[in-house]
Amino acid sequence: MTQQLPDSEFRFADGNRSFDAHYAEVAVSIPPSHEPGQIEWPTNRPDPLDDFAVVKFDPSDSAAQFYQAIAEAPGDTVYLFIHGYNNTTSEALYRYAQIATDFDLPQARAMFSWPSAGTGGAYIYDRDSVLFARDGLAAMLTQIARRTGKDINLLAHSMGAMLSMEAMRQLAIAGDQDVLQRIDVVTFLSPDIDPDVFRMQANAIGTLPQPFVILTSRSDKALRISSLLAGGRAKVGSIESAEDVADLGVTFIDFTNVSDGQHMDHMVALTSPEAIRILRGMVAVGLTTSLGDS
Structure with a gap:
């Protein structure tokens, strides 16, 4: 799943954990020949x-500058992306650029990158990194809510959904309801969360943001492997688990019959042109998710 940018391209830090937050403003150009669902990866020096x-690429250690830029961006909403397991920051950035282009996401856009090892053999390391990063994501949600005054539309993939639930749980336990109330919409793509854990997290959070949409697929091979590693326990991202959490105010959308032929069908809703057309059509008729306005 993971790809690296060539040496001629910039690189973010790798998956080593840092106790300090780092910020950057990044612009990614999309080629005119872009196909929906695809990342046109450079093979040598990138040609726009x-x-x-x-x-x-404008790196900074200034939190004030980062949140001021979000506050000054057009609109009343921040579209915040949290990547999943086995993703480098560079890959997550390009994936978010693809999502923003294919779904016409307006500004402001932000991404929270947590220290995934970026390799398929580091599943346990990544799960521990989720716990390591939850304070950082909770802090980012707090800063967005209180410094920018904007609402938050949250899109999280795979283990990033686990991280998002943990951060929202922490905010609830801390009594930061003003921050939670700024989370307007949540969309989880193939969330890698045990249903019992999800229920406990949701109970701690209280009323979940609405709409709260989960995109699922029985064909998701990555979640199948994750379930095997967990002793055969199904994950929330598998539609078989829908009944286990349906009473929590969650909307499931099943993409089992759609495939992109890559990524183990673990992000098919964002990489299959057919799925993208379906989701854009749903948004167009008012079935809003955090994928923006069409």
Whole structure:
């Protein structure tokens, strides 16, 4: 699943854990030949006419500057993306650029990158990294809510959904209801969460943000492997688990019959042109998810 940018491209830090937050403003150009669901990866030096390419990378350690930029961006909503297991920051950035393009996400956009090892053999490391990163995500949600005054539309993939639930749980336990009330919409893509754990998290959070949408697929091979590692326990991202959490105010959308032929069908709702058309059509008729307005 994981791909690296070539040496001629910039690189973020790898999956080593840091106790300090780092910030950057990044612009990614999308080639005119872009196909929905695809990342046109550069093979050598990126050519903006054919490849995704970073055209601006402005790193900073200034939280004030970062949140001021979000506050000054157009609109009343921040679209916040949290990547999943086995993702480098660079890959997550390009994936978010693809999502933003294919779903016409407006500004402001932000991404929280947690220290995934970026390799398929580091599942346990990544699960521990989720616990390591939950304070950081809770802090980011708090800063967005209190410094920018914008609502938050949260899109999280795979283990990123587990991280999102943990962060919201922490905010609830801390009594930060003003922050939770700023989370307007949540969309989880193939969430890698045990249904019992999800229920306990949801109980701690209280009323979940609405709408709260979960995109699932029985064909998700990555979640199947995750379930095997967990002793055969199904995950929330498998539609078989829908009944276990249906009373929590969650809407399930099943993409079992759609495949993209890649990524083990673990992000098919964002990479299959057919799925993208379906979701854009649903948004167009008012069935809002955190994928923006069409």
